[in-house]
Amino acid sequence: MSEVTFSSWIDRYPSLPANQRDLNDDFDKDGHTNLFEYAFEMNPTVADQAPSLESQMENDRLYLTYYRVRSDVVYTAKTSTNLSNWSTTGVDQGGAGLGEITASVAKGEDDKRFLHIHVELP
Ligand SMILES: [Ca+2]
Numbered sequence: 001m002s003e004v005t006f007s008s009w010i011d012r013y014p015s016l017p018a019n020q021r022d023l024n025d026d027f028d029k030d031g032h033t034n035l036f037e038y039a040f041e042m043n044p045t046v047a048d049q050a051p052s053l054e055s056q057m058e059n060d061r062l063y064l065t066y067y068r069v070r071s072d073v074v075y076t077a078k079t080s081t082n083l084s085n086w087s088t089t090g091v092d093q094g095g096a097g098l099g100e101i102t103a104s105v106a107k108g109e110d111d112k113r114f115l116h117i118h119v120e121l122p
Contacts, residue, residue, distance in 0.1 A: 005072060006121060009038050013045050023121060039073045039119040040066075055115065057107065064115040065102040076118045077103030081110040086118070 010021050020027035023035040030047035037044045040051035054065040068075050077093055078086040094103040107113045 003072075004070065006035070006038050010034065010044070013043075015045055035073075035121060036119055039070055039075065041069045053117070060107045061104050062107055062113050062115055063102055063104045064117070065100060066117055068098045068101055071098060072121060074120050074122055075101070076120075077105075077115055078118050079105045080114045080116075081108075081112050083114055086116070091115070 006023065010016065016027055019025075021034070024033045026033055028043075028045055028047045032040075032042060032048075032050070034044050036042070037048075042048050042051065051066065056063050062079075064077060066075075076088060077091050078088055079091050080086045090108075091103060091105045094101040103115060103117075105113065105115055
C-alpha cells in the first residue's frame with residue numbers, strides 16, 4: 001500500500017495550473033488552502049464546503065469533533081477569545097492518531113471562546 005502524500009494527492013488534479021499547486025494556493029477561491037483541502041479530503045478544484053466539524057458546549061466546556069485523515073499532517077486544535085490570537089493553552093487535543101478526534105477547552109471566564117483546527121505539514 002502506498003502512502004498518500006501531498007504531492008501524490010495534488011497530482012490527482014491535473015486541471016490545477018502549475019502555479020496553483022503549492023500548499024498555500026487556493027485555486028478554487030473557497031478560502032481553503034491546498035494544504036487544508038488535503039488535510040480534510042476536499043477537492044482543490046471545486047469551491048466546496050468546509051469539512052464537517054461538530055461543536056458543542058457542555059458543562060462550560062467547548063468541544064470540537066473532526067476527522068484526521070492524513071498521517072503526514074499535524075492537526076492542532078487552537079483556542080481564542082477574539083478570533084485573532086490563537087493558542088493551545090488549556091486545550092485538550094483529544095488524543096493522537098487518525099480518525100475521529102474530539103478536542104476541547106474550558107470556556108473559562110471570557111465572554112466568548114472559539115476552537116479551530118490548525119493544520120501543517122512538517
Ligand atoms: Ca481551495
